[in-house]
Amino acid sequence: MPQRKRPVRSQVRKQRQKQPPSIPRTIRHAVYILIERYRTTGQLVRDQVLELFLNDEIRPQAVAWSERLILRQRTIDRVLKECVSRPVDQVQASLWTILRMGANELLFGPADSQHAAISETVEICRLLTHPEWTGFVNGVLRGVQRLLTDQVTKEIAANAYPFENHEYRVLNKEIFPDLEAHFPSYMGFAFSLPEPLIREWDRRYTREEFIELCWSTLEAPPMHVRLNRIAVEPAQWVERCREAEIAVSTTEVPESIRIDQKVRLSNLPGFEAGEFVVQDIAATHAAKLLNPYPGQRVLDLCAGPGTKTTQLAELMLDRGELLATEVSPRRIEQIEENAKRLQISCIKTLLIDREDPYISDEPFDAILIDAPCSNTAVLGKRAEARWRYSITELHLLNDIQMQLLDTASELLVEDGRMVYSTCSIEPKENEQLISRWLETHPEFTCSEMKSILPNANRDGGFCALVERRENSEEIENVDELS
Numbered sequence: 432m433p434q435r436k437r438p439v440r441s442q443v444r445k446q447r448q449k450q451p452p453s454i455p456r457t458i459r460h461a462v463y464i465l466i467e468r469y470r471t472t473g474q475l476v477r478d479q480v481l482e483l484f485l486n487d488e489i490r491p492q493a494v495a496w497s498e499r500l501i502l503r504q505r506t507i508d509r510v511l512k513e514c515v516s517r518p519v520d521q522v523q524a525s526l527w528t529i530l531r532m533g534a535n536e537l538l539f540g541p542a543d544s545q546h547a548a549i550s551e552t553v554e555i556c557r558l559l560t561h562p563e564w565t566g567f568v569n570g571v572l573r574g575v576q577r578l579l580t581d582q583v584t585k586e587i588a589a590n591a592y593p594f595e596n597h598e599y600r601v602l603n604k605e606i607f608p609d610l611e612a613h614f615p616s617y618m619g620f621a622f623s624l625p626e627p628l629i630r631e632w633d634r635r636y637t638r639e640e641f642i643e644l645c646w647s648t649l650e651a652p653p654m655h656v657r658l659n660r661i662a663v664e665p666a667q668w669v670e671r672c673r674e675a676e677i678a679v680s681t682t683e684v685p686e687s688i689r690i691d692q693k694v695r696l697s698n699l700p701g702f703e704a705g706e707f708v709v710q711d712i713a714a715t716h717a718a719k720l721l722n723p724y725p726g727q728r729v730l731d732l733c734a735g736p737g738t739k740t741t742q743l744a745e746l747m748l749d750r751g752e753l754l755a756t757e758v759s760p761r762r763i764e765q766i767e768e769n770a771k772r773l774q775i776s777c778i779k780t781l782l783i784d785r786e787d788p789y790i791s792d793e794p795f796d797a798i799l800i801d802a803p804c805s806n807t808a809v810l811g812k813r814a815e816a817r818w819r820y821s822i823t824e825l826h827l828l829n830d831i832q833m834q835l836l837d838t839a840s841e842l843l844v845e846d847g848r849m850v851y852s853t854c855s856i857e858p859k860e861n862e863q864l865i866s867r868w869l870e871t872h873p874e875f876t877c878s879e880m881k882s883i884l885p886n887a888n889r890d891g892g893f894c895a896l897v898e899r900r901e902n903s904e905e906i907e908n909v910d911e912l913s
């Protein structure tokens with residue numbers, strides 16, 4: 432992305448006088464504010480959107496447009512560079528944001544709104560009191576429009592980019608890298624993924640698997656809810672949805688139900704009564720692998736916002752002690768809100784210090800370590816996560832993950848069980864990390880692993896059961912789901 436040159440003092444004064452209004456006047460203006468704040472502060476769109484004055488209808492749309500822009504940023508930039516005649520590093524960063532907004536709408540919005548996409552984006556320049564930008568923005572966006580055709584194809588091609596439903600929208604020029612000579616590079620630009628991740632996936636997967644995986648990073652899978660089995664039977668809940676004419680489907684996991692239409696959570700049966708939480712099927716495996724019993728003393732080490740904590744409590748039939756620890760005060764609040772809504776009383780929360788995590792003098796029977804990770808198994812849901820991925824970041828995460836395993840192992844009773852889980856598909860923070868940790872902890876062994884690749888219907892993820900060697904066999908069972 433182009434870097435803004437350091438402004439001279441008189442320009443700073445001029446810019447201060449030209450402060451844009453803080454209350455969004457239009458949806459595009461809201462998108463501009465959200466993207467600029469994300470660019471300059473790193474604050475996530477979802478975290479900042481409530482600070483803007485937006486009505487309930489416009490807010491989700493502004494979030495969707497902004498997140499799509501962030502997610503498809505690399506593809507958008509590739510197209511824009513084709514249409515911008517001046518050197519890209521001479522375009523101011525906020526002007527580039529406006530170009531990205533227009534290109535986002537042209538490339539991914541409905542075909543019949545192209546005229547509005549250009550004229551309304553140009554209007555943003557005036558709203559921001561930059562009338563001098565209008566001609567340039569208009570010219571570049573008309574260039575993007577000229578690249579578009581109304582054709583789609585099922586095949587990847589250097590003149591086509593992934594659009595929707597596994598179809599590629601055809602451009603009238605080959606602007607992406609040549610497929611035969613530079614296949615991974617094509618994938619990076621067309622699917623808007625960072626180079627280091629593309630290189631990893633190219634090494635690990637066949638071409639078909641690679642393409643399928645990249646498609647899964649573009650859109651969130653359908654929403655699933657996990658029913659609170661203490662409060663409700665799946666068959667009854669599904670029946671109540673059908674009576675309320677809400678389309679849902681049962682899945683291979685009895686308590687996980689797919690929601691097949693757009694609906695507010697509060698309009699699903701039993702929201703207030705705590706009959707369900709939103710949770711993807713892939714995320715349900717870790718707590719089940721830990722399999723805590725009623726009456727046990729259990730630790731959920733990285734618990735916020737509490738989705739798996741409540742699942743552990745349900746498996747314990749709300750009997751015993753379940754300590755949920757977190758380093759984030761906001762996430763502690765969320766765990767407490769979730770426990771309250773689900774009417775679960777065995778959960779206690781504890782805010783801990785990242786550097787010096789004192790948790791308890793008493794050991795635990797079972798421990799879940801749902802570690803912070805690169806999120807590569809849920810990229811379709813987390814628009815910004817792909818841009819955090821790097822080898823350096825992975826090393827930093829590995830240090831935290833190793834530390835969490837150390838902390839947990841010291842708090843486990845002699846015959847206790849611990850499960851390490853991530854929402855990543857990177858062996859470096861999954862299988863390989865567990866192997867490395869076991870090398871320095873020969874008293875432990877891994878007795879089961881589950882690795883799930885994401886696809887159009889579900890997230891991916893990883894979980895591993897780790898037990899003390901005296902009480903367990905060598906690896907019995909490695910379960911690979913793809």
Ligand SMILES: C[S@@+](CC[C@H](N)C(=O)[O-])C[C@H]1O[C@@H](n2cnc3c(N)ncnc32)[C@H](O)[C@@H]1O
Nearest residue numbers: 732733734735736737738739758759801802803
């Ligand atoms: C993958 S999320 C956990 C999701 C949660 N288990 C659930 O199902 O809702 C990882 C969490 O670990 C927390 N975290 C990060 N570093 C930590 C540490 N050193 N100790 C404990 N928690 C940590 C983060 O704040 C984040 O909430």
